[in-house]
Structures are given as structure tokens and as C-alpha cells.
Amino acid sequence: MAKKCLITGASRGIGRALAIEMAKKDYILALTGRNKRLLEEVREEIVGRLPSAHVEIAELDVTDYEQVLDIVDDFEQSLGGLDIVVANAGISVSKPIGVGAFKDHKSVIETNVLGLMATAEAIIPYFKEKNEGQFVAISSVAAFRGLPKHSSYSASKVAVKSYMESLSTELIDSNIKTTTLFPGYIDTEINQHMPSRPFLIPVQEGAKIMLELIEKGVKTSTVPKRPWNVVGQLMKTLPESVIAKMS
Numbered sequence: 001m002a003k004k005c006l007i008t009g010a011s012r013g014i015g016r017a018l019a020i021e022m023a024k025k026d027y028i029l030a031l032t033g034r035n036k037r038l039l040e041e042v043r044e045e046i047v048g049r050l051p052s053a054h055v056e057i058a059e060l061d062v063t064d065y066e067q068v069l070d071i072v073d074d075f076e077q078s079l080g081g082l083d084i085v086v087a088n089a090g091i092s093v094s095k096p097i098g099v100g101a102f103k104d105h106k107s108v109i110e111t112n113v114l115g116l117m118a119t120a121e122a123i124i125p126y127f128k129e130k131n132e133g134q135f136v137a138i139s140s141v142a143a144f145r146g147l148p149k150h151s152s153y154s155a156s157k158v159a160v161k162s163y164m165e166s167l168s169t170e171l172i173d174s175n176i177k178t179t180t181l182f183p184g185y186i187d188t189e190i191n192q193h194m195p196s197r198p199f200l201i202p203v204q205e206g207a208k209i210m211l212e213l214i215e216k217g218v219k220t221s222t223v224p225k226r227p228w229n230v231v232g233q234l235m236k237t238l239p240e241s242v243i244a245k246m247s
């Protein structure tokens, strides 16, 4: 039977590309994001290519934490259950600490951390009820080391890593899977302003790798696995003078 997957932040970038890859493999999709028009375009694009695809959309700002509960409830009822939820919605800010950008940094934490936690709070009770399901979180290699000018982003992605470790341990005796992905540089708007994007890969390639990892049910992985599995470890020990030149 076709699996049902909800993706947050599916209007652009990785979420959109992942939706396209999943549609090719007959997943039933519940796509959410803040921009309804962009979500409609994603749905039209998918159904244009794959007329039998089943794609539903809903406007959802993951920082509207009550609304996250409502939308997940709605899709649970209308689709008759969700098998996979991908907490993908995320933002980044490229500003040093102490330049009056507290509001921007606060938004990063509200979206990347609290938005993901609200998504987990909404779906985990349903997964527990049927003792199955998979919760996928998109962290980042920025979780491996606090990057200059990206303090809130690195902090948010460490928080996601830690939160997912707790969730995974809480679910140890269940059939519910958790998957935490740590992408390197994937070509999307979130990083297109950056002067250097080492080991950059196109978004559709990134999405294909992510779907493979999700389907394998891996607990954690960098994306792509190589070279970031090695580079990620190196990042933890590189001298500050080297890290200071990044971003």
C-alpha cells in the first residue's frame, strides 16, 4: 500500500525536491509551507508529470505551534493516517552576534527548533497509538561546529540533533523509527548567498539520497554520506583560525 508522508517546508528547496522524488515512488503526499501559491505550483508540477499522483497541500507556518497540531490532525483524519513525517522547514541567518540582529536569530530558533518540536508533538501520539511510523528531522553539518555568523543556525541544528537523540531513546521499545539527516551543502536559496559552498550537490540529487536514507530507516546520516561523514568529524577538531575563515 502507498505510504503517506507529510513534509513541512515543501514549497521550495529540499522539501519540494523530496516531494517530487517521493511522488515518483507513489507516496501519497501532504505538503505544507507558508506560501500557498508555491505549494499549488509544486502540486501542479507533480501532477503534470505524474497524473495519478495524490498530493494534498495546506498552508502551515511551523511557528504557529497550535496550527501545527491542527494541520497534522486534519491530515491524519483525511488521509486515514500518516506513515512518515519529515520536519524539514528551516531558515538561516548570516549575521554576527552583537549587531542588533537578535530578532532574526530568535526566528531561526523558533522555526528550526520549536517548529520541529511542535511537529513531533503533533505526530508522535498518532505513531504511538499504532506503534509505527517514522519521524524524520533535517539537521545540518552546521551542528558539528558552531559556525561564524551562523550562531543561531548552528545552535538550532545542535538542538535538533540532541532532541532527536532523546526522542529515539524514548522510542527504543517501539516500532517507531527516527531518522536525523545532516546535509552538507545542497544547492537551494538557503545558501545561495554564501561565498563558498564546499562539496555542493544539486537539490534533486540531495533529495534522492535523502529518500534512500529515509527508506532504509537509518537513524542518522550525513547527506551525502561521503565526504561529510569524515569532514563532519574533522570539523569538530579544526582550529578556530580555520573555522573563522568559513562562511
Ligand SMILES: NC(=O)c1ccc[n+]([C@@H]2O[C@H](COP(=O)([O-])OP(=O)(O)OC[C@H]3O[C@@H](n4cnc5c(N)ncnc54)[C@H](OP(=O)(O)O)[C@@H]3O)[C@@H](O)[C@H]2O)c1
Residues within 6 Å of the ligand: 008, 009, 010, 011, 012, 013, 014, 015, 032, 033, 034, 035, 038, 060, 061, 062, 063, 088, 089, 090, 091, 111, 115, 138, 139, 140, 141, 182, 183, 184, 185, 186, 187, 188, 189, 190, 191
Ligand atoms: N540546503 C542546504 O545546503 C541545507 C544543508 C543543511 C540543512 N538544510 C536544512 O534543510 C531544510 C530545508 O532547507 P532548504 O535548503 O530547502 O531551504 P529553502 O530552499 O530556503 O527552503 C526552506 C523551506 O522551509 C520553509 N519554511 C521556512 N520557514 C517556515 C515556517 N516558519 N513554516 C513553514 N515552512 C517554513 C520554506 O517555505 P516558505 O518560505 O514558502 O514557507 C521552504 O519551503 C532546512 O531545515 C535547512 O536548515 C539545508
